[in-house]
Amino acid sequence: MKQGVIPDDLTAPFWSAANESKLVIQNCSQCDRLQHPPAADCGLCKSGDNLEWKEMSGTGRIYNYGVVHDCPIRLLQDDQPFNVAVIMLDDDPGIQMYSHLPGTPVDDVPVGSAVEVVFEESANGQKIPEWKVVK
Amino acid sequence: MAILISFDIDGTMEIGDPPGPVTLKMVKAARAKGIITGSCSDRPMSAQRAIWEEYGIEYDFVCYKHLLSDLKNQFEVGEYFHVGDRDDLDRKYAIRAGFGFFWPAEAAENPLLL
Amino acid sequence: MATGYAPPSMYRSQEGMxxxxxxxxxxxxxxxxxxxxRRWDERPETSVGAWSIMALRNAIADAGVSPDQVDGLVIVPATTTGAFWPKDKPLPQDVINSFVQTDDPLDGIAKLSVEWLLKNMPELTNINYSVYAPVCMSNALNVAAQAVGDGLAHTVLVLKAWHNLEGRYYQGGQNAQESIAGTSAMTSLWGAPACYGTALQFAEYCRKYGKDHDMMTPFIINSRRNGLMFPEGYWAQHRPEELTAEDYQLARWIAKPANLFDNDIPIMCAASYLFTTAERAKDMKQKPVYILNHADSDAVPRGLTPTLEEVEAECALTGRKIYEGAGITVDDLSFENMYDGFTQFHQFHIEGLGYRGIELGEALDFYQTDISIEGPNPVSPSGGNIGSGRSRFWMHTDSIQQLQGRAGGRQITGVNAEIGVSGGPMPLGGNYTVWSATPD
Structure with missing residues (x-):
């Protein structure tokens, strides 16, 4: 079970969208550039004036993965070992998200495969974007 | 039926870092009862062998914690126990391997070691 | 004297300089x-402050100068290995009573300021330049070299110290909580341990070049062997255990493909170096080791973790910056002491250098050859963090000692120690120093 999430000012729109089963990523309209994790300023123009949230298609590919056997987070330790994959979004492969790849056997991860976003509940009910391999 | 006891080192045995409550005398007492003993630790296996040899205590095996279940293939005995101080490693791997588990303080009071 | 962080202008971050x-x-x-x-026992004499003072005094004595000759301090104020003093735990009173305190009660216990050091080292009477460097000794060395070169100070002490407290690595704080703040959750919810990012890069490296984890074995064995000949190091002092192929290859995974022995052990320690002008160095007690260049990598990955492509490009760029500023080529390197904690950084660093002519994807094959200190191609003669524990400074101490001819059992013998390079930590985000036995 993932830890619960307490949305803060910077990330509240991301978590609110997740609760509505939508994936949004921060975008600088000036630079036309997505960035994740979100930040107070655009990583390119360094201005925070043009940051907005943009809904994503919710599809991507598995770029890479590791298998976690010794995790620092107490709530996850009973689930060890587990996959932690890096997903690159189809909307912009420069944008990466982590995933436990629910439904994919441990250490049997099809690198390069297509995935689609799903939303799962964390310990306090906040929904979290996760990714499932498209069969 | 014979018994096998595997000892973690750090936080479990008196020679560990940090030291634990299980003494070398207890290990010797177990061996005197015919119990199969050895260590199962995160320390390098070559270092585990060196420790037993340094203290002049015979041992039947050394292994890593995640390989605890391999001992069942090596030794056919009636009961298997592991003694360790970490819930997420010692206890977890012991349970997964079908071993009985003792915390170090429990083991130090167990008649098998006295 | 207010102390601030070194300005960006002190770093050599660009190619073409x-x-x-x-x-x-x-x-x-x-x-x-x-x-x-391994961890602090909460005695005053083993605190991070006390050990910092000890390291500084040892560096002064080693150089054979008097403390009043020192006019500059470059230190890293952060000292944590990942352990933080619990908010609700009282500080040990005897520690507080043993030192002159600043306004911050954790100063000298879980962090370090120039103010604290000067209050507790009254013999440093002529410090008129001080500056902070972030994170690592590697960074502080770059700043100190530039400061002396620029004439901001003529005799500078550089310091990095580490504290480690009871409890397991990164297991407390927010990692033990039921819920965490939204910003942290963006990256930490999935439970990736510290070595995960490097393990990912290594996984891709193995897929791309057809290598495997076991091919790291000679590097691990060699590093521990060298570390056991480092009397200042943790393993040599406390647990002189060699590592065998069986030890390494059967060890449990932390984040596969990184196992327990691909990770360095967090420890308490401190080290200091005395830097001065080449002119003044001639009259000091030890043979001077001249700095030919310092270089900085300040690249930031686009995504959550650097891709292999980003890592390889940045390491190659760093290599070019190192050679360009030093006015040398790869053929001039007698040895390399690039960062290794995690072990899987090292092949990226030495491929970026093109050390001994190796190209992308060849480092693990190179490890299967003679990489010992006795051979013609010494790899990590310091043994690095794997050989002596997490300090991120063994590589620098060793480089200096190799070129002074006082590396003891670690002294490289297969080649003459004339020019070496050390630095790290990350392929994206590191600082490097080129050292030489002669000024030209």
Missing amino acids: GIWEHRGKVAAVGVGHSPTE
């Missing part, structure tokens, strides 16, 4: 270390 303007005009002379310990 030409030969360093102070090439060969700055030298390292003195080396000072504290002992090592």
